Amino acid sequence: MQQDLDDDFARRLVQVADAVEALLDSLLSLQAGQGELVRPDWLIKAMRYASLGGGKRLRPFLLVESARLFGAADAADTGVLRAACALELLHCYSLVHDDLPAMDDDDLRRGRPTVHKAYDEATAILAGDALLTYAFDVMADEATHPDPAVRIALVAGLARAAGPGGMAGGQMLDLMAERALEPLGRHDIETLQAMKTGALLRYAAEAGAILGHADAGQFAALSAYGKALGAAFQIADDILDEQGDEAAMGKRIAKDAGRNKATLVSLLGIPEAIALRDRLVQDAESALHGFGARAEILIEAARFVANRDR
Template structure:
């Protein structure tokens, strides 16, 4: 039995890792200040916890943990690295939901942070989660080798900064008021930056911690790139035809805001073809990495992305 052919085994593992990540996030967002901190204001911490401890698949940390595990590395280090990426991801969601960005009222079936608290607190909660992510990634328990921790921090910065997620969000906002629709290349670049970069780095981080060979690391990075692109197209498809109750957020918002998506450019049918092509590319890249059966769970993750309903 493999993860690739048995979805129940994959979902059980996703749930198990998700529970471990949840426990790590709980501990990282505890009330007691860390050495060097003066105090953790209760309202700010409550807003951070609201934005992070709201469920979710924890796919990004799952990819870190399982890539490292496929390469023979387990324990607290991959879990902390995955939690750091999740903290940064949640910061981005809090800021994306703000009225000046996507102006969303719901996230994972609950009021967004700026609705549950206020806009200023939401901005500060995002800021604090962003900096906490680098605190966790750069701290000694994540990896004993300072060079590994430095590589993780640099990778996270480049995946989330001006040339990655933040830059992609800027391109996304600009596309809403562009005089003409973006072409295919521009949409692919936007999505590779806004969503794909952090998903790709999740696999890269596992490869760094797992001491992957240069060949394996390059193949796994290609897997992450294809997987990230497939994830965003799947998200666009869900927004166009998904059930709002299952999604836990407002459906149809992409079309309402004139978002540049694969669906808006090519239609649902072609978007599904592109999603499935990218999933196949991700699976092939795992084969190229030479992981054998150890890579089955990464192949299953690609299939899960294509089939998800929320």
């Protein structure tokens, strides 16, 4: 599906990913910053390994493009990019911890050994902890935005999206579902996914709105967009897990069926899941209706997320 993607979208996606990579590289310097004593080499290297050189940088892209919708930023705006990198640091922490032996026990991520394989388990736990903590450091720093009210709104939203009532809670529900005797029903699966993967994608769009000084209605529109996109993303992910190409994905697939993973694809079957996914993309589009043609790239992003092949 990727060949018929809008060229402008594809170009912007690469632009933002490159800018994010460069800023992450600089943020994850071995040099201790103000108020830090030492940045241990081994830890920083593991954090860099977990964060650099991979991924579509989808969450940063959504954040940057949502901010751009309000004229708040072009991709070169350092403050907006910092917020995008903070979000990506937090996302990377979640991958490192999810891959741990006690969690999903994955050896491969983005085609490379996972952090606990490339380093060791203690380092992977600590690198995840440090990435999570550093995400808040980067977000809270005044270089991200001059207005403390904007920064604290970004921090509060990120913590809410990633915490026990968001991503971390979703991962817990997912682990519990694996252990459960009966498969989850549709409502429970949708809640789980809205927390585990949905919360951070939704936050990406909301954070752009915060940076763009959106009014309440605009914020709600971006939130609805992010929510629908997040749900579509997860269905696409589950379809890929059933049908995808392991080499292209760069990680072990078809693992969900063997592990009692709760997915809408296993509950509804592929055709109905695809129909639901496409309705969600339409929901994402409708949410941005009021922004007119300016929202084209975000709408393209929702289509991309739903139809990606990796």
